[in-house]
Amino acid sequence: MKNKFLKYPLILAIVGIICAFCLAIVYWITNPIINERNIQKAKEAIEELYPNVETVEDVSKGYDNLDQYSISTIYDLTTGGEKKASAYQAVGKGYSGDIVYLIVLSNEEEKIIGISFISNSETSGYGADLIANEEFVAWFKDLPFNKLDKGTDLSTGATKTMNGIKKSVTKVIDFHSTVREDK
Amino acid sequence: MEEKVKFKNIIKTGVFTENPILVSALGLCPLLAVSTRVDNAIGMSFAVFAVLLLSNITISLIRKLVPNEIRIPIFIIVIATFVSCIESLMKAFTPELHESLGIFIPLIVVNCLILGRAEAFASKNKVLPSIIDAVGMSLGFGLVLIVFSLVREIISTQTLTFSNPFNTTQSFTLTLLPELKISLFGQAAGAFFALGVMFAITAAFHNRPKKEKKEVK
Numbered sequence: 001m002k003n004k005f006l007k008y009p010l011i012l013a014i015v016g017i018i019c020a021f022c023l024a025i026v027y028w029i030t031n032p033i034i035n036e037r038n039i040q041k042a043k044e045a046i047e048e049l050y051p052n053v054e055t056v057e058d059v060s061k062g063y064d065n066l067d068q069y070s071i072s073t074i075y076d077l078t079t080g081g082e083k084k085a086s087a088y089q090a091v092g093k094g095y096s097g098d099i100v101y102l103i104v105l106s107n108e109e110e111k112i113i114g115i116s117f118i119s120n121s122e123t124s125g126y127g128a129d130l131i132a133n134e135e136f137v138a139w140f141k142d143l144p145f146n147k148l149d150k151g152t153d154l155s156t157g158a159t160k161t162m163n164g165i166k167k168s169v170t171k172v173i174d175f176h177s178t179v180r181e182d183k
Numbered sequence: 184m185e186e187k188v189k190f191k192n193i194i195k196t197g198v199f200t201e202n203p204i205l206v207s208a209l210g211l212c213p214l215l216a217v218s219t220r221v222d223n224a225i226g227m228s229f230a231v232f233a234v235l236l237l238s239n240i241t242i243s244l245i246r247k248l249v250p251n252e253i254r255i256p257i258f259i260i261v262i263a264t265f266v267s268c269i270e271s272l273m274k275a276f277t278p279e280l281h282e283s284l285g286i287f288i289p290l291i292v293v294n295c296l297i298l299g300r301a302e303a304f305a306s307k308n309k310v311l312p313s314i315i316d317a318v319g320m321s322l323g324f325g326l327v328l329i330v331f332s333l334v335r336e337i338i339s340t341q342t343l344t345f346s347n348p349f350n351t352t353q354s355f356t357l358t359l360l361p362e363l364k365i366s367l368f369g370q371a372a373g374a375f376f377a378l379g380v381m382f383a384i385t386a387a388f389h390n391r392p393k394k395e396k397k398e399v400k
Binding site for chain 2: 011019022031034121
């Protein structure tokens with residue numbers, strides 16, 4: 001009996017360690033590819049949302065409290081030698097998991113220039129359809145910061161996804177308006 | 184020769200006599216969820232095949248080392264590991280397919296088909312028959328999933344779209360049944376309706392009156 005008491009956890013631990021090792025190898029192979037693709041996608045999305053952009057500079061390293069605002073990357077966007085807008089790659093909590101998006105905010109006016117969704121794990125037919133909905137994406141275009149709370153007229157079955165995105169965008173705007181006063 | 188017949192029977196069992204969806208009613212969750220498009224169905228079939236194959240091989244290899252009392256947690260750890268590996272690989276190399284399958288890739292862990300075959304077959308048989316079993320069961324699962332998706336996609340969108348899973352900009356669309364469009368088939372309710380019809384057809388086929396053999400005097 002005592003033998004089994006030690007033997008079974010030991011076997012489970014060994015199986016767990018072997019599986020963790022296999023996962024680590026796969027992660028080591030795939031993670032750089034996934035990261036590189038996300039960065040490339042972000043750059044393409046910025047150019048689509050803000051065609052006037054001349055240079056895109058990653059300035060995330062200057063901030064150490066990004067997790068608090070669900071922001072993963074910050075880009076300064078320069079036009080005519082001036083930093084006229086900022087782009088943020090952030091993560092919202094949807095119904096089924098993380099929703100990674102890119103949002104461009106104006107430095108001159110208090111408004112959102114545009115938003116683009118990079119990846120999500122939402123359910124097809126609900127959250128995933130909302131994110132793919134052109135009307136929903138267009139609603140963010142040139143939206144003043146103070147009108148975000150009022151919401152959209154779009155009727156969807158994905159309330160949790162919608163609220164998760166709005167909550168995360170509010171956090172990003174808060175960061176943009178308060179922490180990045182020097183922008 | 185005997186081995187060949189045995190392997191043929193294993194395949195036949197997976198595809199027809201014990202088809203995981205039509206006969207055992209296993210793996211219905213992905214069937215209902217990802218069958219809106221044939222592309223997704225093909226992707227899910229390959230993902231299930233990869234996980235089932237790898238888990239059957241591993242479980243068959245370790246079957247004599249695994250104590251009976253803790254076999255289920257070990258099977259689940261093994262299956263979850265392979266599902267996570269397949270998910271990471273899909274995210275890296277077929278990101279569009281990964282996005283369209285979404286949450287249903289990690290949910291392969293709880294697909295009764297995988298655990299069912301680990302418990303019923305791989306844990307009691309050698310590696311080669313376990314591989315054949317994985318092929319047969321995946322074929323049975325994949326064929327039904329693809330046919331089910333074909334019906335749903337054609338009826339709900341009037342079209343059939345195929346995309347390159349490695350580059351979704353490469354795709355072509357066929358317009359079929361321009362007169363018939365029932366959007367309901369693209370939604371959850373339509374999936375249940377189509378599933379009911381499919382089960383009814385299968386039951387009718389299995390319960391069909393059989394011809395009585397003439398007695399030979």
